[in-house]
Amino acid sequence: MIGFTFLYTALIFNPKQIADNLKQNNGFIPGVKPGQPTTDFIGAIMDKITLPGAVLLAIVGILPGIASKLGVTQGFSTFFGGTSLLIMVGVILDTLQQIETQLLMRQSALLVSKTLAEVAKVLRPGISSLVIDKMIGEFIYDHKAVPSFLNYRGYPFNSCISINDVVVHGFPNHDPLREGDIVSVDIGVILNEWHGDHAYTFSLGDPGEEVAQLIRVTKESIEKAVAGNRVGDISFAIQEHTEKKYGYGVVRELVGHGLGKSLHEDPQVPNYGKRGSGPKMREGLVLAIEPMINLSSRKIYTEEDGWTVRTEDHKPSVHFEHDVCVKKDTADILSNYAPIEAAEKANENLFSDYYQQLVH
Numbered sequence: 001m002i003g004f005t006f007l008y009t010a011l012i013f014n015p016k017q018i019a020d021n022l023k024q025n026n027g028f029i030p031g032v033k034p035g036q037p038t039t040d041f042i043g044a045i046m047d048k049i050t051l052p053g054a055v056l057l058a059i060v061g062i063l064p065g066i067a068s069k070l071g072v073t074q075g076f077s078t079f080f081g082g083t084s085l086l087i088m089v090g091v092i093l094d095t096l097q098q099i100e101t102q103l104l105m106r107q108s109a110l111l112v113s114k115t116l117a118e119v120a121k122v123l124r125p126g127i128s129s130l131v132i133d134k135m136i137g138e139f140i141y142d143h144k145a146v147p148s149f150l151n152y153r154g155y156p157f158n159s160c161i162s163i164n165d166v167v168v169h170g171f172p173n174h175d176p177l178r179e180g181d182i183v184s185v186d187i188g189v190i191l192n193e194w195h196g197d198h199a200y201t202f203s204l205g206d207p208g209e210e211v212a213q214l215i216r217v218t219k220e221s222i223e224k225a226v227a228g229n230r231v232g233d234i235s236f237a238i239q240e241h242t243e244k245k246y247g248y249g250v251v252r253e254l255v256g257h258g259l260g261k262s263l264h265e266d267p268q269v270p271n272y273g274k275r276g277s278g279p280k281m282r283e284g285l286v287l288a289i290e291p292m293i294n295l296s297s298r299k300i301y302t303e304e305d306g307w308t309v310r311t312e313d314h315k316p317s318v319h320f321e322h323d324v325c326v327k328k329d330t331a332d333i334l335s336n337y338a339p340i341e342a343a344e345k346a347n348e349n350l351f352s353d354y355y356q357q358l359v360h
């Protein structure tokens with residue numbers, strides 16, 4: 001039975017493949033080098049879980065024998081042994097599945113990060129958002145995934161590209177992007193049945209001090225948000241950092257959300273709210289946290305197309321989004337801005353000077 005358990009986990013879990021996949025997607029396990037060390041690390045974890053699991057199974061397996069020796073009727077001991085075995089196997093499989101889910105969801109989030117990094121490579125004045133949207137679709141299909149926004153409630157594009165006063169859900173179009181535009185690119189994928197959904201705001205050239213600060217502060221607010229036990233703690237942190245501290249407008253009508261096998265799952269994650277309010281977060285819950293922050297008024301309206309959301313005062317708005325997994329005393333940010341930022345810095349058409357003032 002011990003042998004079987006090892007064989008089983010070896011069959012459904014391949015540490016090398018997981019490590020390779022992580023590496024391919026710029027993923028890593030914090031504190032562990034990519035490549036062989038990661039393979040070893042995952043392998044070691046698997047052994048740690050598998051060995052006690054296998055021993056327990058073996059013990060349960062011999063229980064009926066012991067029971068019958070002790071004079072318990074054969075029927076009872078067989079039933080007892082079989083049932084316990086099933087429960088044990090169930091629990092083990094469930095644990096394995098949880099681990100697998102988290103690995104897969106990170107892959108999905110990282111594929112979005114990688115796609116956004118590709119966008120960061122090509123963004124420049126003169127290119128149209130539709131060309132970028134096409135590229136996004138191709139890149140996602142090339143990575144054995146599907147763009148999840150396409151056809152979602154009838155949404156007609158692979159991505160949302162929201163420029164200047166467009167808050168979110170902007171339709172990609174033929175207009176050439178211009179120097180000074182701020183461009184939020186929001187991308188969703190389904191990879192291995194699991195969703196990744198995140199966004200990043202780029203600036204084509206220097207947007208001026210005021211807007212540069214809006215970009216920086218919105219980006220900072222996500223990092224400030226990933227602490228606490230209740231959804232309201234996230235909401236509070238975002239509102240504190242953006243509205244209270246800087247007087248920006250926090251959009252009320254649109255919120256972040258749970259993420260999993262569906263794009264939008266419970267709970268809703270507003271970007272405003274009271275500390276300690278809202279649902280408790282359980283371990284393993286994955287949230288898409290997405291502050292939409294307006295330079296001035298928080299008021300917005302939706303255009304005739306039923307999607308494009310704009311600021312009422314036509315002042316700029318900034319949108320960042322991260323996929324975050326709730327852990328016992330921490331938050332595990334599944335998406336990764338590092339490859340996007342690297343590409344952004346390398347692209348002379350993109351503004352990244354605000355990094356110097358970023359507070360982590």
Ligand code: MF3
Nearest residue numbers: 148149152155160169186197
């Ligand atoms: N990140 C956005 C959201 O979670 C994008 C959705 S666009 C849609 O709502 F087309 F899919 F709706």
Ligand code: CO
Nearest residue numbers: 197288290321
């Ligand atoms: Co989202």
